[in-house]
Amino acid sequence: MEGLFFNVNNGYIEGLVRGYRNSLLTSANYSNLTQCETLDDLKLQLSPAYGDVLANVPSPLSTSTIASKATEKLISEFRYLRANAVGTLAKFMDYMTYGYMIDNVALLITGTLHERDTRELLERCHPLGVFESMPVLCVASNTEELYNSVLVETPLAPYFKSNLSSSDLDELNIEIIRNTLYKSYLEDFHRWCTTELEGPTAEIMEEMLSFEADRRAINITLNSFGTELSKKDRQKLYPNFGKLYPVGTYMLGRADDIEGVRAAVEGVGEYKSFFDQGFGMGGGSIGGNQPKSLEDLFYQREMELSKLVFTHQFTHAVVYAWVKLKEQEIRNITWIAECIAQNQKERIGNYISIF
Template sequence: MEMLTFNATGGYLEGVVRGYRNSLLTSQTYSQLSQCETLEDLKMQLSATDYGNFLANEQPPITTSTIAEKATGKLVGEFQYLRDNATGPLREFLDYLTYAYMIDNLILLITGTLHERDTHELLDRCHPLGHFDGMEALCVATTVEELYNSVVVETPLAEYFKECLSASDLDDLNIEIIRNSLYKAYLEDFYNFTQRLGGTTAIAMGSLLSFEADRRTLNITLNSFGTSLTKEQRAKLFPSIGRLYPEGNNALARADDVDQVKQVCDMVPEYKAWWKEGGMGGGGGGGGEEGSEVEELEGKMFREETRLNRIETMCQFNYSPFYSWLKLKEQEIRSITWIAECIAQDARDRIGDFVHV
């Protein structure tokens, strides 16, 4: 039935996003970018791709931050075109994609304010897709309640924020708890929305959001070791969706070290493989060795996310290609930025350490 009715409301924009997907950089282009000697060379190579003349008005010397900013601006323009032309459930679906950026912007602003960073600098660093009215007021909030009543209550994040009101002061630990509490509520709400849509969208997005929930659960666990976050607090931050839920989540809530996290990952074949590739494994080393394992695991989770999204951008008659294209484009910009930074820092030995989209 989807094949008969989808094109009536979503066919045109699905065609547009498929065109966006086909403009993603190829392996050959990444190879050419990696061989550039200067950022001006990189700019020239990018001008031969779909990025075109996005840096034409920038005066030399070009910087890595400028490349990242302008590439993000191109992404925002493409997404806004989709959003402006979407109607009905697709418009609501695209709105959900912006909520994650709103959360990131909110946390960026209150963290920067806590550490007395310049307000204008913080606002400039906010992602355009996460802009909401009253963002400037976040820079003067001193308590969680004030933060909610002055700004958040008028945003789509209001429902997600209610669980955070029990926190008192805006210190580093509470800000991290707020961040993860918001993402937990957001992922659960987005998941439930996609399941109500039904059909292929429910199946595809169920898989993608389940992976995202598992990744956040694993990251929260690993990053909580050696901190003042209690096991009870940790457990409350885990999304109640994902392939690890509920047995894996319960075990991770009790975990004390990386070896126990590895045992939980054994429950899912794809996750189990992460610890076998490249020599990763349990085996107790020192703190530095354990930290290296965690960093390596995060890289493998990024690559798995990219693999899943590549698959979904090839599907039709559902909304998952919109989500997956956005994720792949974000990763592409991170990869370009990494290459540019390695060129600027003359770190040739690490220039290939990026995720190929």
């Protein structure tokens, strides 16, 4: 029944997003990109998709400039969609920006802790997560100041107030703040999608957000080994939903090493396969015959889920999936550009396939 009236308010947006999705780089495009010898060659190959943002960029090009301009195009398209969205779709897209806000908060207070230049930090913030009081973050010295002077007027305020006590802002506490905010945000977004929305959107977002919750739980566990974070505190950072919840997350909370993580994910086939095939623990793609990193395996699974979303009709989830696909495309372009710039052509094919 929800599909009967869906197009009245949301048909234009869904049509636009499906058009945006069809303009993503194809396998043939990637094949051409990997044959480029210089960044100017890369710019030429990217012209059909990114000519509007790269056309007036002077040489010599840099990887950061290409990544920045590609992101600029994504931001422009997202903002156009948001400006035309109404009702639950508008709220849905607002929810999508909260994660970027959390990352920006963590970036600014971490940079301030290391005495980085405020202007440089603000330039590095993700545009979708910008809010008016962000510059004030740089003067907060504890979590109480952070809340009262900055976050109380933002959508993050409920996530912050309900979870965090007053403490000094050191590197460990900042990471705890980021993960605690993200936990509350994911739980709220999941609750809203599954209770306020109906039909395909609720079903698809249950799958997408459960994957994100599980990914965060596994990564938090692996990254906590060898740190001062206690098992009790680590357990508090896991979202209270997902395919691993509650048995898998309970076991993750008790894990002492990677074998403990392997045992915790045993009951979920897609994650079990990551550990069965082995993976590199590095943050990026690994060349040669070595296995992909766990991060790459998660990105690969995210792309599979995102592609499936477009087989459904009448759903807000196409916007979420399109952003994930577009962000991976930008990561792929950046990887290829960096390989060209550093003359690492033997590693240039180690991007995450979208199609």
